Amino acid sequence: MRKTVAVVAGAVAALFPAVLVLKADQSRRLSENRSRAQTPVVCQMDVLDFPAEKKKGWYLSLMAPNTKGPMFAWLDPSRLYCNSQAFADCVEDLLSPFQKDSIDLVAGVDAMGFILGASVATTLGKGFLAIRKEGHLCVPTEQQNYTDYTGKENTLELRKDVLKAGLRVIIVDQWIETGGTMKAAIQLVERQGATVAGVAAVAIENTEGGKWIKEHYRFSHCIPEELQSHIDAKDLDTFIQKFQQLNN
Numbered sequence: 275m276r277k278t279v280a281v282v283a284g285a286v287a288a289l290f291p292a293v294l295v296l297k298a299d300q301s302r303r304l305s306e307n308r309s310r311a312q313t314p315v316v317c318q319m320d321v322l323d324f325p326a327e328k329k330k331g332w333y334l335s336l337m338a339p340n341t342k343g344p345m346f347a348w349l350d351p352s353r354l355y356c357n358s359q360a361f362a363d364c365v366e367d368l369l370s371p372f373q374k375d376s377i378d379l380v381a382g383v384d385a386m387g388f389i390l391g392a393s394v395a396t397t398l399g400k401g402f403l404a405i406r407k408e409g410h411l412c413v414p415t416e417q418q419n420y421t422d423y424t425g426k427e428n429t430l431e432l433r434k435d436v437l438k439a440g441l442r443v444i445i446v447d448q449w450i451e452t453g454g455t456m457k458a459a460i461q462l463v464e465r466q467g468a469t470v471a472g473v474a475a476v477a478i479e480n481t482e483g484g485k486w487i488k489e490h491y492r493f494s495h496c497i498p499e500e501l502q503s504h505i506d507a508k509d510l511d512t513f514i515q516k517f518q519q520l521n522n
């Protein structure tokens with residue numbers, strides 16, 4: 275017994291420096307990743323500023339890239355909503371493909387889709403319908419389960435006392451990644467007999483679900499063609515760099 279303990283203790287002692295080296299290596303890599311992800315965080319343009327010459331999608335450089343490491347490819351559009359000109363131009367771009375279309379109502383997806391959707395609705399002079407995550411609507415609802423980019427199962431809910439056959443609805447969300455969330459929203463609207471006249475988001479990634487949405491519905495987004503591949507590749511560094519170049 276004593277011999278076994280001695281052998282185990284010896285092995286642990288022998289491994290200890292290796293464990294320390296591994297730990298040090300891990301935290302070095304983590305901090306390298308952090309600083310790599312943080313490199314483009316410095317947005318050259320002031321949040322309330324706008325360039326004299328506004329190129330297509332100029333406002334996208336106001337989006338904040340994530341600071342949580344390369345495992346979290348994420349662009350946060352909420353910073354662009356702080357700039358009134360950026361917000362207005364973003365909404366205008368989202369509405370431009372639908373200018374000749376007849377639209378009765380704008381629906382927005384909980385939570386960030388509310389901000390963009392409500393603004394789209396007001397600009398269009400139409401009402402706004404909230405599609406909520408489960409558990410918030412205290413009225414009879416239809417429900418739809420879905421899986422989003424995190425792989426988590428969620429449920430969206432839509433009240434039953436607004437939509438009916440013949441109503442034409444645009445659904446707005448902040449971002450479409452796997453398309454799981456938007457597809458659930460579409461299912462809810464269609465289940466109540468209304469027509470999805472279009473789908474709008476700051477970005478629609480060319481994932482399987484994103485492509486499916488583009489193939490089956492009228493859509494709009496804000497990403498200029500030459501930058502779509504950077505969105506699809508989740509290449510935050512080059513995306514931000516390219517936009518900063520566009521604004522110079």
Ligand SMILES: O=P(O)(O)OC[C@H]1O[C@H](OP(=O)(O)OP(=O)(O)O)[C@H](O)[C@@H]1O
Nearest residue numbers: 385386422423448450451452453454455
């Ligand atoms: O296409 P998908 O893979 O389904 O992902 C897209 C969804 O993810 C984001 O929202 P999130 O669920 O993080 O919620 P939030 O709006 O409350 O931030 C985004 O605004 C969409 O709603």
Ligand SMILES: Nc1ncnc2[nH]cnc12
Nearest residue numbers: 347348349350423449451
């Ligand atoms: N804002 C966002 N940026 C990148 N990926 C996303 N997936 C869902 N929302 C996103």
